[in-house]
Structure formats: C-alpha cells, structure tokens
Amino acid sequence: MEKKDGIKVVILCGGRGTRLAEETTYRPKPMVMIGDRPILQHIMEIYSAAGYREFILPLGYKGEMIMDYFLNFDLYTNDFTLELGDGPKKIIPHTSRHPGWRITMARTGEDTLTGGRIKRIRKYLGDDRTFMVTYGDGVADIDLAELLAAHRRMGKLATVTGVRPINRFGELTVSGGLVGEFREKPQTEQGLINGGFFVFEQGVFEYLDFDGALEREPLERLARDGQLAIYEHRGFWHCMDTFRDMEKLNRYWAEGSPPWAKPAASGGRVGHE
Helix, strand or coil, rough: CCCCCEEEEEEECCCCCHHHHHCCCHCCCHHEEEEEEEEHHHHHHHHHHHCCCCEEEEEECCHHHHHHHHCCCCHHCCCCCEEECCCCCCCCCCCCCCCCCCEEEEECCCCCCCHHHHHHHHHHCCCCCEEEEEEEEEEEEHHHHHHHHHHHHCCCCCEEEEEEEECCCCCEEEEEEEEEEEECCCCCCCCCCCCCEEEEEHHHHHCCCCCCCCHHHHHHHEEEEEEEEEEEECCEECCCHHHHHHHHHHHHCCCCCHHHCCCCCCCCCEECC
C-alpha cells in the first residue's frame, strides 16, 4: 500500500479507562491486549492498511508503557535469540517485520481531557491542513479513503463517523406470547452515535482549549456553526469500554477472522449536522 503523505493520524491514548479497571489498573487502555497485540496496534494497522502511517500519540495515564512498547517493538513482535556472556549482550533476530510507521509520542498530561490533548499536539502537524483523529479503544472495518473523500466533498472543518453500536442484550421479536425471532446482540436500529474516526481541518483548533473535552463544547459549537459533517459507517464497529467488550473482541480474534481486519464492504454515506 502506498504511503498517504500529508495526512497524520492522532490516536488519543491518555485516558484512565476506569470502566475497564480490571485491566487499566495495571496498564493504559490502549495497551490492553486483543489476541497477541494491544488494541492500539490493531487501530494503527487499520490506518496502515489504508496507507496512513504517520501517527501522533498524545500520552497521559501510564504513557511510559506505550513508549516502552514501541521503543522495543522489534523485540516484542519478533523472535530473537539473546546471548549473555562476559561481554556486551547480543541480540540475534530471527524474524523482522517492520510496519514502516513514523510515530510521534507527546506527553500531554496525566489528566488532560481529549480536546486539550489534541490542542497540545498542534505543533507536530506542521503545515498539514487535514489530519485524522480517533480514540485508542475502538476498531472498525471502515473505508478510510471514502471517509476522507466524503470529508472533502462536504468541505467542512470536521467530519465525525456515525455508527450504530451492537446491542448489549439479545433482541426478541414477540408475537402471541411467543418469541418469533431471537437475534443475539444485533446492531441497534436506533440513532447514530459518535464512533470516532474523525477528519479535521486545522481550523478546528480555534474551537479547542487546553482544558476541555472534544466531545462537549467543541463538537457542539462546530455543529451549531454548520461545520460538523457526519460520515455514516454501516459496517462493523466495536469499542472496548468494559471487560465484556474486551472479551468479545478477543473472541473475534480467536475465531481467526476479526471483522476490523477486513476491507470495508458496506461503504457509508455522508451528511452533515
């Protein structure tokens, strides 16, 4: 896949993930494992597969664990032999898989909110007008090229991906006191929710402050000003908000064909709020 120059991807990595305390007591949420790798790596692979390989990671809670993982990425992801003797240790790699990523890690504060984290990484965007943003806990089979194209067609400062989440409970169709149909946790037919996978223009920084959350005043003001487009993703999307979510994503991985690792087949449509 050809590298898509000029589009950097910001992945928000600083939150505490308190609803997943079984894991996040010990590690930052983006480092929670799905299969043999952290969910952060899965997210980066989604973008990388589409040709987007320049990442900015705003770090916060336990951010040093994310730094350590990527500083030692070759050792964590490849087989090697370690020779220890009287002289310097020697590492002999047996395999070498390099994703070709460029990663900027930015310390953005232990308790900074999402808007403030984005505000703090502006200098790392350089002169790039357009950039992508997503959360460090959600995966999808989204068509990122179509998302970007939709953003450009709308010509707004921001585009948010709208998704319909999986119901947490099975859905029953009842007739005459009998269950006519049972569907195990289908996607809801209710309204769209914020699924992350944003595309922003640098004009968005005028809506951000160093102390606020992206999801409150900035997105609300963008919507009021007619500057927030929405791209509807109709395919697979799943966040990792709770322990049950983590177990579900790990089941997908164990089955050998995780939906987020497939090309998007469902497409999407674009509108604006």
